[in-house]
Amino acid sequence: GSRLLKGYHGGHVVIRFALGGCANRPFFRIVAAHSRRARDGKYLEQLGCLDPLPNAHGEKVAGLNLERLRYWLGSGAQLSRPAEKLLGLAGFLPLHPMTVTGAERLRQRRRREGQAGTAPADGPGTAP
Amino acid sequence: PGWCPRVVPARGRKSRHAPPAKSKAERVKMPPPVDPEELLVVLERYRQHRLELSALLAEFRAEVLQKKREERLSGEDSAELLAEHRRLMAWNDEENARQRARREERLRKEAEEEKRRKVEVAEKQARKMEAFLKEKEKEVLQLQEEAKSFITPETLDARIEECLDNPCNYNFAIDKDGRVVKRTVLS
Numbered sequence: 120g121s122r123l124l125k126g127y128h129g130g131h132v133v134i135r136f137a138l139g140g141c142a143n144r145p146f147f148r149i150v151a152a153h154s155r156r157a158r159d160g161k162y163l164e165q166l167g168c169l170d171p172l173p174n175a176h177g178e179k180v181a182g183l184n185l186e187r188l189r190y191w192l193g194s195g196a197q198l199s200r201p202a203e204k205l206l207g208l209a210g211f212l213p214l215h216p217m218t219v220t221g222a223e224r225l226r227q228r229r230r231r232e233g234q235a236g237t238a239p240a241d242g243p244g245t246a247p
Numbered sequence: 248p249g250w251c252p253r254v255v256p257a258r259g260r261k262s263r264h265a266p267p268a269k270s271k272a273e274r275v276k277m278p279p280p281v282d283p284e285e286l287l288v289v290l291e292r293y294r295q296h297r298l299e300l301s302a303l304l305a306e307f308r309a310e311v312l313q314k315k316r317e318e319r320l321s322g323e324d325s326a327e328l329l330a331e332h333r334r335l336m337a338w339n340d341e342e343n344a345r346q347r348a349r350r351e352e353r354l355r356k357e358a359e360e361e362k363r364r365k366v367e368v369a370e371k372q373a374r375k376m377e378a379f380l381k382e383k384e385k386e387v388l389q390l391q392e393e394a395k396s397f398i399t400p401e402t403l404d405a406r407i408e409e410c411l412d413n414p415c416n417y418n419f420a421i422d423k424d425g426r427v428v429k430r431t432v433l434s
Contacts, residue, residue: 192304193311213299216292220285 130155134166134191135199145171149183149202151191166191169205185211 133154140146147169152162167183174180188211192198198206200215207214258265322328398406420428 189307190311193307193309195308212303213296216289216296219292220289 127153127155132163132191132194132196133199134188134196134202136169136201137162147171149181149205151187151196154197164191181205181209183209183211 131154132151134149134151135158136147137150137152137159138145138147139159148165149167149169150162151164151166152160156162164187165184166187167181169181170179172179183206188206203212204215204218206212207218422428
């Protein structure tokens with residue numbers, strides 16, 4: 120287990136996102152911390168970072184320290200849902216089911232909107 | 248339970264003691280609609296995902312334990328580690344001694360400088376004192392010299408007679424260059 124100077128009763132290590140940055144400019148640090156700590160508070164180790172806003176080339180950039188990630192996961196750290204999703208997208212862990220489900224839903228919604236767009240276009244086109 | 252329709256909404260702006268608004272009295276919260284086929288598919292995906300994830304985590308755990316074991320076992324060739332440690336400690340001691348020597352040298356030089364400066368200052372003080380005393384001595388002697396020509400009650404009459412006998416004319420002008428002009432009457 121992990122020992123902290125703060126002395127919690129219970130709790131566990133989590134790998135989660137700590138929010139930083141300025142107004143209208145978020146920036147996440149991927150961090151291994153005790154679960155009872157504040158989101159942006161003292162952490163055990165920083166394992167990477169994520170910039171949620173796309174850059175000039177339209178890419179969203181993230182950095183990961185896979186070596187240390189393996190160590191922490193092997194020592195029994197838990198993951199938060201967005202951290203799991205990010206690692207699934209990165210390929211380090213298997214893809215999260217909700218990523219796939221979300222993509223399917225989006226695709227269906229787009230198809231439905233496409234059909235709804237063409238069907239009323241056909242209607243007024245054929246009627247007059 | 249959470250799916251119960253008549254449930255108090257999560258409080259943002261209001262405290263827990265504030266009553267709900269009248270416009271929200273008839274509000275019935277329903278859970279989001281769930282597609283049963285999608286639900287089945289999603290549950291199956293979750294099961295699969297958890298299997299894979301737990302397997303991966305078990306791998307990582309095994310890796311970490313292996314590393315710890317190797318670390319523990321490779322620490323048994325402690326002879327050369329000890330030798331290394333002693334060598335490094337010896338080198339450290341040498342470095343410390345060298346630094347100490349340099350520091351002491353510097354401190355000694357500084358102490359010498361201080362002493363020399365102090366001595367200089369004392370000397371200067373002494374010289375100043377001497378000069379001052381000499382000045383005072385000279386003044387005293389000069390005063391003594393002048394005291395011989397002072398007018399005392401005994402010599403008063405004689406001096407008055409003397410002054411009356413030799414009248415001195417102080418009527419002179421002086422121009423800007425300091426030359427004395429004795430000729431006062433314009434003629």
